[in-house]
Amino acid sequence: MKLSVLLVISAPVLVSAQQSLWGQCGGIGYSGPQNCVAGAACTTQNAYYAQCVPGSGGGGQTTTAATTPRTTAPVTTTRTGTQPAGTGLDTLIKAKGKKYVGFAADGSGQLNDATLSNILRTEGGSLTPENSMKWESIEPNQGSYNWDTADLLVNFAQTNGKQVRGHTLLWHSQLPQWVKNINNKATLTKVIQDHAAAVAGRYKGKIYAWDVANEVIADGGGMRTSVFSQVFGDWTFLDVAFKAAKAADPNAKLCLNDYNIDYTGGKLTTFIQVVKDLKSRGVPIDCVGTQTHTSVGSSNIGNYKNTLTMLAGTGCEVQITELDIAFPSTSSSSALLNQQSNDYKTIVGACMSTSACTGITVWGVSDKNSWIKGKYPLLWDDNFQKKPAYTGFIAGINS
Numbered sequence: 001m002k003l004s005v006l007l008v009i010s011a012p013v014l015v016s017a018q019q020s021l022w023g024q025c026g027g028i029g030y031s032g033p034q035n036c037v038a039g040a041a042c043t044t045q046n047a048y049y050a051q052c053v054p055g056s057g058g059g060g061q062t063t064t065a066a067t068t069p070r071t072t073a074p075v076t077t078t079r080t081g082t083q084p085a086g087t088g089l090d091t092l093i094k095a096k097g098k099k100y101v102g103f104a105a106d107g108s109g110q111l112n113d114a115t116l117s118n119i120l121r122t123e124g125g126s127l128t129p130e131n132s133m134k135w136e137s138i139e140p141n142q143g144s145y146n147w148d149t150a151d152l153l154v155n156f157a158q159t160n161g162k163q164v165r166g167h168t169l170l171w172h173s174q175l176p177q178w179v180k181n182i183n184n185k186a187t188l189t190k191v192i193q194d195h196a197a198a199v200a201g202r203y204k205g206k207i208y209a210w211d212v213a214n215e216v217i218a219d220g221g222g223m224r225t226s227v228f229s230q231v232f233g234d235w236t237f238l239d240v241a242f243k244a245a246k247a248a249d250p251n252a253k254l255c256l257n258d259y260n261i262d263y264t265g266g267k268l269t270t271f272i273q274v275v276k277d278l279k280s281r282g283v284p285i286d287c288v289g290t291q292t293h294t295s296v297g298s299s300n301i302g303n304y305k306n307t308l309t310m311l312a313g314t315g316c317e318v319q320i321t322e323l324d325i326a327f328p329s330t331s332s333s334s335a336l337l338n339q340q341s342n343d344y345k346t347i348v349g350a351c352m353s354t355s356a357c358t359g360i361t362v363w364g365v366s367d368k369n370s371w372i373k374g375k376y377p378l379l380w381d382d383n384f385q386k387k388p389a390y391t392g393f394i395a396g397i398n399s
Protein backbone atom coordinates (compact mmCIF):
# COMPACT_ATOMS: atom_id res chain seq x y z
CA MET A 1 0.00 0.00 0.00
CA LYS A 2 1.10 3.47 -0.81
CA LEU A 3 1.74 4.61 2.77
CA SER A 4 4.02 1.70 3.64
CA VAL A 5 6.03 2.25 0.43
CA LEU A 6 6.57 5.85 1.42
CA LEU A 7 7.65 4.87 4.91
CA VAL A 8 10.16 2.38 3.61
CA ILE A 9 11.67 4.96 1.30
CA SER A 10 11.79 7.85 3.72
CA ALA A 11 12.45 6.05 6.97
CA PRO A 12 15.09 3.38 6.87
CA VAL A 13 14.56 2.88 10.59
CA LEU A 14 10.89 2.22 10.93
CA VAL A 15 9.31 4.31 13.62
CA SER A 16 5.63 4.25 14.28
CA ALA A 17 4.84 7.93 14.80
CA GLN A 18 6.30 11.36 14.67
CA GLN A 19 6.23 13.74 17.56
CA SER A 20 4.93 17.24 16.98
CA LEU A 21 6.96 20.42 17.42
CA TRP A 22 7.74 21.01 21.14
CA GLY A 23 6.59 17.48 22.03
CA GLN A 24 8.70 15.05 24.03
CA CYS A 25 10.82 12.67 21.97
CA GLY A 26 13.11 10.96 24.45
CA GLY A 27 14.49 10.68 27.94
CA ILE A 28 14.70 8.14 30.74
CA GLY A 29 11.40 6.33 31.14
CA TYR A 30 9.95 7.74 27.93
CA SER A 31 8.57 5.27 25.41
CA GLY A 32 6.72 7.46 22.90
CA PRO A 33 7.76 8.54 19.42
CA GLN A 34 11.43 9.37 19.04
CA ASN A 35 11.09 11.07 15.67
CA CYS A 36 10.04 14.65 15.14
CA VAL A 37 7.89 16.07 12.39
CA ALA A 38 9.63 17.74 9.45
CA GLY A 39 11.34 20.98 10.45
CA ALA A 40 11.95 19.86 14.02
CA ALA A 41 14.88 18.07 15.60
CA CYS A 42 14.87 15.95 18.71
CA THR A 43 17.20 17.58 21.20
CA THR A 44 18.14 16.26 24.60
CA GLN A 45 17.37 18.84 27.29
CA ASN A 46 18.48 16.63 30.15
CA ALA A 47 18.67 12.91 30.91
CA TYR A 48 14.92 12.78 31.44
CA TYR A 49 13.65 14.95 28.63
CA ALA A 50 14.32 15.36 24.95
CA GLN A 51 12.12 17.71 22.96
CA CYS A 52 11.25 18.40 19.31
CA VAL A 53 12.54 21.90 18.71
CA PRO A 54 12.64 23.90 15.47
CA GLY A 55 15.58 22.90 13.32
CA SER A 56 16.75 20.40 10.79
CA GLY A 57 15.91 16.76 11.12
CA GLY A 58 12.49 15.31 11.61
CA GLY A 59 10.37 14.21 8.70
CA GLY A 60 10.73 10.56 9.51
CA GLN A 61 14.43 10.73 10.22
CA THR A 62 15.68 8.83 13.22
CA THR A 63 17.09 11.43 15.54
CA THR A 64 19.38 11.59 18.51
CA ALA A 65 16.62 11.15 21.05
CA ALA A 66 17.85 8.93 23.80
CA THR A 67 16.27 6.79 26.45
CA THR A 68 19.51 6.82 28.37
CA PRO A 69 21.51 9.87 29.45
CA ARG A 70 23.67 11.17 26.68
CA THR A 71 27.11 12.46 27.47
CA THR A 72 28.02 13.54 23.99
CA ALA A 73 26.77 16.63 22.25
CA PRO A 74 23.43 16.92 20.58
CA VAL A 75 23.74 16.58 16.85
CA THR A 76 24.41 19.98 15.41
CA THR A 77 23.60 20.57 11.83
CA THR A 78 24.50 23.32 9.43
CA ARG A 79 21.57 25.60 9.16
CA THR A 80 20.74 27.53 6.11
CA GLY A 81 21.09 31.27 6.59
CA THR A 82 24.03 33.17 7.90
CA GLN A 83 26.06 32.07 10.87
CA PRO A 84 28.90 34.35 11.92
CA ALA A 85 32.31 32.95 11.10
CA GLY A 86 33.99 31.00 13.87
CA THR A 87 36.53 33.68 14.52
CA GLY A 88 36.95 33.02 18.22
CA LEU A 89 35.86 35.70 20.66
CA ASP A 90 38.97 35.36 22.80
CA THR A 91 41.24 35.80 19.79
CA LEU A 92 39.32 38.88 18.74
CA ILE A 93 39.38 40.54 22.15
CA LYS A 94 43.07 39.79 22.68
CA ALA A 95 43.82 41.43 19.33
CA LYS A 96 42.22 44.55 20.80
CA GLY A 97 44.41 44.49 23.90
CA LYS A 98 42.13 42.80 26.42
CA LYS A 99 43.10 39.69 28.38
CA TYR A 100 40.33 37.20 27.76
CA VAL A 101 36.82 36.20 26.93
CA GLY A 102 35.83 33.35 29.23
CA PHE A 103 32.93 31.08 30.03
CA ALA A 104 31.50 29.41 33.09
CA ALA A 105 31.35 25.65 32.73
CA ASP A 106 31.76 22.68 35.02
CA GLY A 107 31.66 18.94 35.30
CA SER A 108 32.33 16.08 32.95
CA GLY A 109 28.88 16.44 31.36
CA GLN A 110 30.00 19.78 29.94
CA LEU A 111 33.76 19.44 29.65
CA ASN A 112 33.46 16.08 27.89
CA ASP A 113 30.65 17.21 25.63
CA ALA A 114 32.23 17.42 22.20
CA THR A 115 30.30 20.46 20.98
CA LEU A 116 30.45 22.47 24.18
CA SER A 117 34.11 21.77 24.89
CA ASN A 118 34.98 22.66 21.31
CA ILE A 119 33.40 26.07 21.85
CA LEU A 120 35.35 26.48 25.10
CA ARG A 121 38.54 25.66 23.22
CA THR A 122 37.96 27.78 20.15
CA GLU A 123 36.04 30.76 21.50
CA GLY A 124 37.29 31.21 25.05
CA GLY A 125 40.53 32.01 26.80
CA SER A 126 39.34 31.55 30.36
CA LEU A 127 37.10 29.26 32.38
CA THR A 128 35.20 29.76 35.62
CA PRO A 129 33.96 26.69 37.48
CA GLU A 130 30.25 27.30 37.79
CA ASN A 131 29.86 25.40 41.07
CA SER A 132 32.70 23.00 41.83
CA MET A 133 34.93 25.39 43.80
CA LYS A 134 32.14 26.72 45.98
CA TRP A 135 32.53 25.92 49.67
CA GLU A 136 29.68 23.39 49.89
CA SER A 137 31.03 21.57 46.83
CA ILE A 138 34.69 21.51 47.67
CA GLU A 139 34.70 21.27 51.49
CA PRO A 140 31.28 19.93 52.48
CA ASN A 141 32.65 18.73 55.82
CA GLN A 142 35.44 20.39 57.70
CA GLY A 143 38.82 19.33 56.38
CA SER A 144 37.27 16.90 53.89
CA TYR A 145 37.72 18.07 50.31
CA ASN A 146 36.12 16.99 47.02
CA TRP A 147 38.65 17.94 44.42
CA ASP A 148 37.58 15.87 41.43
CA THR A 149 35.26 18.25 39.59
CA ALA A 150 37.40 21.31 40.20
CA ASP A 151 40.52 19.38 39.19
CA LEU A 152 38.81 18.35 35.97
CA LEU A 153 38.22 21.98 35.05
CA VAL A 154 41.69 23.17 36.00
CA ASN A 155 43.25 20.28 34.07
CA PHE A 156 41.07 21.03 31.05
CA ALA A 157 42.23 24.65 31.22
CA GLN A 158 45.88 23.69 31.57
CA THR A 159 45.73 21.18 28.74
CA ASN A 160 44.08 23.70 26.45
CA GLY A 161 46.06 26.77 27.48
CA LYS A 162 43.18 28.58 29.17
CA GLN A 163 43.20 30.81 32.22
CA VAL A 164 41.00 30.02 35.20
CA ARG A 165 38.99 32.39 37.36
CA GLY A 166 38.66 30.79 40.79
CA HIS A 167 35.12 31.10 42.11
CA THR A 168 34.74 31.53 45.06
CA LEU A 169 36.43 31.23 48.48
CA LEU A 170 33.93 33.05 50.70
CA TRP A 171 30.22 33.37 49.95
CA HIS A 172 27.10 33.28 52.12
CA SER A 173 25.37 31.03 49.58
CA GLN A 174 26.24 27.44 48.72
CA LEU A 175 27.95 27.46 52.10
CA PRO A 176 27.87 24.27 54.21
CA GLN A 177 25.95 24.24 57.46
CA TRP A 178 29.05 23.48 59.52
CA VAL A 179 30.45 26.91 58.58
CA LYS A 180 27.13 28.64 59.20
CA ASN A 181 27.08 27.14 62.69
CA ILE A 182 30.31 28.80 63.78
CA ASN A 183 29.67 31.51 66.34
CA ASN A 184 33.04 32.79 67.46
CA LYS A 185 35.53 34.94 65.65
CA ALA A 186 38.69 32.98 66.41
CA THR A 187 37.22 29.75 65.06
CA LEU A 188 35.77 31.40 61.96
CA THR A 189 39.04 33.19 61.27
CA LYS A 190 40.93 29.90 61.37
CA VAL A 191 38.31 28.16 59.23
CA ILE A 192 38.50 30.87 56.54
CA GLN A 193 42.30 30.71 56.62
CA ASP A 194 42.36 26.93 56.37
CA HIS A 195 39.82 26.88 53.55
CA ALA A 196 41.69 29.50 51.51
CA ALA A 197 45.03 27.81 52.18
CA ALA A 198 43.72 24.45 51.02
CA VAL A 199 41.74 25.53 47.96
CA ALA A 200 43.82 28.43 46.65
CA GLY A 201 46.94 26.48 47.67
CA ARG A 202 45.98 23.43 45.64
CA TYR A 203 45.64 25.49 42.47
CA LYS A 204 48.52 27.85 43.17
CA GLY A 205 49.98 29.23 39.97
CA LYS A 206 47.07 27.95 37.89
CA ILE A 207 44.49 30.61 38.70
CA TYR A 208 44.52 33.96 36.98
CA ALA A 209 42.07 35.61 39.35
CA TRP A 210 40.20 34.50 42.47
CA ASP A 211 36.80 35.75 43.48
CA VAL A 212 38.03 35.78 47.05
CA ALA A 213 34.70 37.03 48.33
CA ASN A 214 31.35 37.04 46.61
CA GLU A 215 28.19 39.07 47.20
CA VAL A 216 29.11 40.54 50.58
CA ILE A 217 27.14 43.75 49.99
CA ALA A 218 23.44 43.83 50.89
CA ASP A 219 20.96 44.66 48.18
CA GLY A 220 20.37 48.37 48.60
CA GLY A 221 23.76 48.90 50.27
CA GLY A 222 25.51 48.13 53.54
CA MET A 223 26.76 44.79 54.80
CA ARG A 224 24.96 41.61 53.81
CA THR A 225 23.86 39.51 56.77
CA SER A 226 25.84 36.29 56.85
CA VAL A 227 27.73 34.19 59.33
CA PHE A 228 30.80 36.20 58.36
CA SER A 229 29.32 39.64 58.97
CA GLN A 230 27.51 38.53 62.11
CA VAL A 231 30.44 36.83 63.79
CA PHE A 232 32.96 39.54 62.90
CA GLY A 233 30.55 42.46 63.28
CA ASP A 234 32.49 44.43 60.67
CA TRP A 235 34.15 44.03 57.28
CA THR A 236 37.39 42.54 58.59
CA PHE A 237 36.37 39.01 57.60
CA LEU A 238 37.38 40.27 54.16
CA ASP A 239 40.85 41.15 55.45
CA VAL A 240 41.22 37.59 56.71
CA ALA A 241 40.06 36.05 53.43
CA PHE A 242 42.15 38.25 51.12
CA LYS A 243 45.30 37.87 53.21
CA ALA A 244 44.86 34.11 53.36
CA ALA A 245 44.33 33.94 49.59
CA LYS A 246 47.44 36.06 49.05
CA ALA A 247 49.50 33.74 51.22
CA ALA A 248 48.19 30.68 49.37
CA ASP A 249 48.62 31.94 45.80
CA PRO A 250 50.66 35.17 45.74
CA ASN A 251 50.42 35.70 41.98
CA ALA A 252 46.67 35.32 41.56
CA LYS A 253 44.69 38.52 41.16
CA LEU A 254 42.40 38.80 44.15
CA CYS A 255 38.90 40.09 43.44
CA LEU A 256 35.77 41.21 45.23
CA ASN A 257 32.79 40.11 43.16
CA ASP A 258 29.14 41.16 43.29
CA TYR A 259 25.89 41.54 41.34
CA ASN A 260 23.63 44.55 40.85
CA ILE A 261 26.62 46.83 40.75
CA ASP A 262 25.95 47.33 37.05
CA TYR A 263 23.74 50.26 37.94
CA THR A 264 24.16 53.15 40.32
CA GLY A 265 22.64 53.03 43.77
CA GLY A 266 23.38 52.16 47.38
CA LYS A 267 24.89 48.80 46.54
CA LEU A 268 27.46 50.18 44.11
CA THR A 269 28.26 53.01 46.52
CA THR A 270 28.95 50.57 49.37
CA PHE A 271 30.90 48.25 47.09
CA ILE A 272 33.25 51.01 46.00
CA GLN A 273 33.70 52.24 49.57
CA VAL A 274 34.51 48.73 50.82
CA VAL A 275 37.16 48.29 48.13
CA LYS A 276 38.72 51.66 48.92
CA ASP A 277 38.74 50.82 52.64
CA LEU A 278 40.38 47.45 51.98
CA LYS A 279 43.08 49.19 49.99
CA SER A 280 43.62 51.81 52.64
CA ARG A 281 44.01 49.07 55.27
CA GLY A 282 46.69 47.48 53.08
CA VAL A 283 44.57 44.42 52.30
CA PRO A 284 45.74 42.80 49.03
CA ILE A 285 42.91 43.39 46.57
CA ASP A 286 43.66 43.63 42.84
CA CYS A 287 40.37 43.45 41.06
CA VAL A 288 36.66 44.01 41.21
CA GLY A 289 34.17 41.72 39.53
CA THR A 290 30.84 42.97 38.29
CA GLN A 291 28.74 39.89 37.66
CA THR A 292 26.36 41.60 35.21
CA HIS A 293 23.35 39.32 35.29
CA THR A 294 21.07 41.69 33.45
CA SER A 295 17.97 41.74 31.26
CA VAL A 296 17.26 42.40 27.62
CA GLY A 297 16.30 46.02 27.10
CA SER A 298 17.16 47.03 30.66
CA SER A 299 17.53 50.77 31.08
CA ASN A 300 20.66 50.05 33.17
CA ILE A 301 22.54 48.93 30.09
CA GLY A 302 22.74 52.45 28.68
CA ASN A 303 24.48 53.48 31.90
CA TYR A 304 26.79 50.48 32.03
CA LYS A 305 29.86 52.34 30.81
CA ASN A 306 29.38 54.77 33.68
CA THR A 307 29.38 51.98 36.29
CA LEU A 308 32.54 50.45 34.81
CA THR A 309 34.20 53.84 35.03
CA MET A 310 33.13 54.16 38.67
CA LEU A 311 34.53 50.70 39.44
CA ALA A 312 37.75 51.61 37.64
CA GLY A 313 37.96 54.58 40.00
CA THR A 314 38.90 52.16 42.79
CA GLY A 315 42.25 51.70 41.06
CA CYS A 316 41.55 47.98 40.67
CA GLU A 317 41.40 45.88 37.56
CA VAL A 318 37.76 45.49 36.53
CA GLN A 319 36.40 42.21 35.23
CA ILE A 320 32.94 41.36 33.94
CA THR A 321 32.57 38.02 35.65
CA GLU A 322 29.17 36.42 35.01
CA LEU A 323 27.61 38.14 32.03
CA ASP A 324 24.21 36.99 30.83
CA ILE A 325 21.29 38.97 29.45
CA ALA A 326 17.95 37.30 30.13
CA PHE A 327 14.72 37.57 28.19
CA PRO A 328 11.84 38.98 30.26
CA SER A 329 9.92 35.70 29.97
CA THR A 330 10.17 32.33 28.30
CA SER A 331 8.70 33.58 25.04
CA SER A 332 11.17 34.43 22.34
CA SER A 333 10.93 36.71 19.33
CA SER A 334 13.28 38.07 16.71
CA ALA A 335 12.83 41.54 18.21
CA LEU A 336 14.11 40.28 21.56
CA LEU A 337 16.97 38.40 19.94
CA ASN A 338 18.00 41.59 18.16
CA GLN A 339 17.67 43.71 21.29
CA GLN A 340 19.76 41.16 23.17
CA SER A 341 22.40 41.43 20.45
CA ASN A 342 22.44 45.21 20.86
CA ASP A 343 22.70 44.85 24.62
CA TYR A 344 25.69 42.51 24.34
CA LYS A 345 27.26 45.02 21.98
CA THR A 346 26.74 47.87 24.45
CA ILE A 347 28.14 45.98 27.43
CA VAL A 348 31.13 44.54 25.60
CA GLY A 349 31.75 47.93 24.00
CA ALA A 350 31.76 49.56 27.44
CA CYS A 351 34.52 47.18 28.54
CA MET A 352 36.48 47.89 25.37
CA SER A 353 36.45 51.61 26.04
CA THR A 354 37.39 51.25 29.72
CA SER A 355 41.09 50.55 30.01
CA ALA A 356 40.77 49.01 33.49
CA CYS A 357 38.29 46.45 32.16
CA THR A 358 40.47 43.49 31.28
CA GLY A 359 38.20 40.57 30.52
CA ILE A 360 34.68 39.29 30.15
CA THR A 361 33.27 35.98 31.34
CA VAL A 362 29.90 34.85 30.02
CA TRP A 363 27.96 32.70 32.51
CA GLY A 364 27.64 29.62 30.35
CA VAL A 365 27.85 28.71 26.68
CA SER A 366 24.48 27.59 25.40
CA ASP A 367 21.04 28.62 26.61
CA LYS A 368 20.31 25.02 27.46
CA ASN A 369 23.12 24.99 30.04
CA SER A 370 22.22 28.32 31.62
CA TRP A 371 21.31 28.62 35.30
CA ILE A 372 18.35 30.66 34.07
CA LYS A 373 17.44 28.22 31.35
CA GLY A 374 14.27 29.27 29.62
CA LYS A 375 15.27 32.92 29.47
CA TYR A 376 17.70 32.53 26.56
CA PRO A 377 20.46 34.65 28.13
CA LEU A 378 23.56 33.41 26.32
CA LEU A 379 25.39 33.52 22.98
CA TRP A 380 24.54 30.03 21.70
CA ASP A 381 21.05 28.57 21.54
CA ASP A 382 19.86 25.22 22.84
CA ASN A 383 21.26 23.55 19.72
CA PHE A 384 24.63 25.28 19.97
CA GLN A 385 23.81 27.58 17.09
CA LYS A 386 25.23 31.08 17.36
CA LYS A 387 22.57 33.63 18.18
CA PRO A 388 22.43 37.27 17.12
CA ALA A 389 23.90 37.91 20.59
CA TYR A 390 27.15 36.34 19.38
CA THR A 391 27.31 38.82 16.50
CA GLY A 392 26.50 41.61 18.95
CA PHE A 393 29.38 40.49 21.16
CA ILE A 394 31.76 40.75 18.21
CA ALA A 395 30.34 44.13 17.27
CA GLY A 396 31.06 45.23 20.83
CA ILE A 397 34.66 44.06 20.59
CA ASN A 398 35.03 46.01 17.37
CA SER A 399 33.24 49.11 18.59
Ligand code: XIL
Pocket residue numbers: 130131214259291322371
Ligand atom coordinates in the same frame (compact mmCIF):
# COMPACT_ATOMS: atom_id res chain seq x y z
C1 XIL B 1 24.86 29.78 40.05
C2 XIL B 1 25.10 28.58 39.16
O1 XIL B 1 25.12 29.02 37.83
C3 XIL B 1 24.03 27.55 39.38
O2 XIL B 1 24.33 26.36 38.67
C4 XIL B 1 23.87 27.25 40.85
O3 XIL B 1 22.78 26.38 41.04
C5 XIL B 1 23.65 28.51 41.65
O4 XIL B 1 24.73 29.41 41.39
N1 XIL B 1 26.09 34.55 41.26
C6 XIL B 1 27.22 33.78 41.40
C7 XIL B 1 27.26 32.42 40.81
O5 XIL B 1 28.24 34.27 41.90
O6 XIL B 1 28.04 31.54 41.55
C8 XIL B 1 25.86 31.87 40.64
O7 XIL B 1 25.97 30.63 39.95
C9 XIL B 1 24.98 32.84 39.91
C10 XIL B 1 24.85 34.12 40.69
